Amino acid sequence: MDKIHKEILGMMGKIDIDCRDEQGVVIIDLKGQLDIYNSGELQRLVDAYLARGFPRFVINLEQVSYLDSSTISVFLHSLQKVQKSDGRFLLANLRGNPREVFDMAKLHEVFEVYEDVPAALAAQAS
Numbered sequence: 001m002d003k004i005h006k007e008i009l010g011m012m013g014k015i016d017i018d019c020r021d022e023q024g025v026v027i028i029d030l031k032g033q034l035d036i037y038n039s040g041e042l043q044r045l046v047d048a049y050l051a052r053g054f055p056r057f058v059i060n061l062e063q064v065s066y067l068d069s070s071t072i073s074v075f076l077h078s079l080q081k082v083q084k085s086d087g088r089f090l091l092a093n094l095r096g097n098p099r100e101v102f103d104m105a106k107l108h109e110v111f112e113v114y115e116d117v118p119a120a121l122a123a124q125a126s
Contacts, residue, residue, distance in 0.1 A: 015064075017041060019049075025056045025124045027117060031063035036070040046078045046089075055087025058120040062093035067101060079111065088112070092120040 015032040026049050034042070046057065057078075061067075075091075082089040092114045094102060102108060114120035 014038070015041070017045065019045070023121060023125060024054075025058055025121060026054050027058045027060055027121075029060045029063075033066040034064055034071040035066065035068045039068075039071040039074045042071075043074045043078060046081070050081060050085055050087075055082055055085040056124050057082060057087070057089045058114075058117055058124065059089070059091050060093055060117050061091060061098055062095070062116075064098050065096065067098045072101070072105065072107065075111065088124055090114060090120040090123060092117045 015030060015034055015038045018029040018031075020027050020029070028042070028045065030042070042059075049057070059075075075089075079089045090112045093116055094113050102111075102113070112120075112123065114123060
């Protein structure tokens with residue numbers, strides 16, 4: 001039975017989330033795989049910060065190895081909610097498979113994507 005549990009948990013993927021504040025901007029560092037099983041956690045996190053009056057975000061994707069369409073949906077929903085709060089929802093460090101997904105879907109036309117967190121912070125300050 002332990003083998004089955006490990007197999008199922010492995011299929012679900014794993015994401016680690018860490019948050020920090022720099023210059024009044026919430027930076028959300030993600031690590032792992034974002035998919036239908038855990039992308040809702042990111043949505044709840046953004047919603048919680050918005051409810052507390054924090055409308056500026058940088059999502060650091062540097063250590064994200066995979067994302068799926070449910071993650072794109074969460075990003076779009078978060079972007080819309082943040083914009084309604086007169087905030088900004090920026091993405092940073094988009095690389096590998098996640099970048100390929102964005103390129104294929106032409107999501108660079110929808111999201112503000114920056115090379116790294118310092119560049120995204122500079123954009124938030126302007």
